[in-house]
Amino acid sequence: MSGSDANGPSDPAVLFEEVGARWRTVAYGPVFCVVALVIELLTGPVVHWFALTLFAAILAGIVAVQVTAARRHVSVQLTGTTLREGAEEVPVSEIAAVLPEADPYADEPQEWESARSLGELSGVPRRRHAIGLRLHDGSLVQAWARDDAGLRAALTAAVDPVPGTSA
Template sequence: MVAFGPVFCLIALVIELLTGPVVHWFALPLFAALLSGFISVQVVAARRHASVELTSSSLRQGTEDLPIVEIVKIMPPADPEAREMQPWETARTLGELSAVPRRRSGIGLRLTSGALVQAWAKDDKGLRAQLEPLIAKSARGSME
């Protein structure tokens, strides 16, 4: 993805060398470098802020880590045909984001403090399926 800018500029350079009397020796490398720089910033930001990692002890959403022991319950999925939103759908989004990232679905979580938060993933059903046994194990561990 980062290489698209330089590749297109290289193609433009070859076309200019073959067809035109003017070759933009300064502009094409400059634009290749600028395009690569802007795209690399976007790639790094997407990897940092829109990534999900689940381990046996924590759920990382973007830049925020949530210990599994703090999750009490996974809320039921939202009904897309419901007229009113469920309370968790307006709760704070994990990962220091203002909303659930594009092309991802929200998952409501109730924390030990009683607060509701929104986790998110591209595969929300898969994340739910992986979270459920971890939360059950955590709850059993806290009872012992």
């Protein structure tokens, strides 16, 4: 994003972004209803105009609510200055270290695996993977993303631009 908007003309470049859900998903239900309508027009004497139109509108409305919620609560954006997880923002300057990946075969979980998850949700959202972070105040938190490797790489580069210099 560039240009002048509500955040000002000097928005930092986006290093990593996941939008949470795509608006094109809203069209899937109505498209399937159109396909059903075409099949009915070609194969049968009865065409369910009203029912298919109603179902298309209901499906689009329900999915639009879900997409809006996903874009608000499970989106991730990392810039050079801020990590946003859902509605929570953490300045990159507050992140002391990106912690090593969890060992799925370890007998004991790593300490960060029971830490608070960033964002306003009670835990790491479904189909997202946690990344442990140590903040400068010593607390541990979990960042998360679908592409956890991509977010980990971007976070590591943002937090420790010169490898070996962070805590």
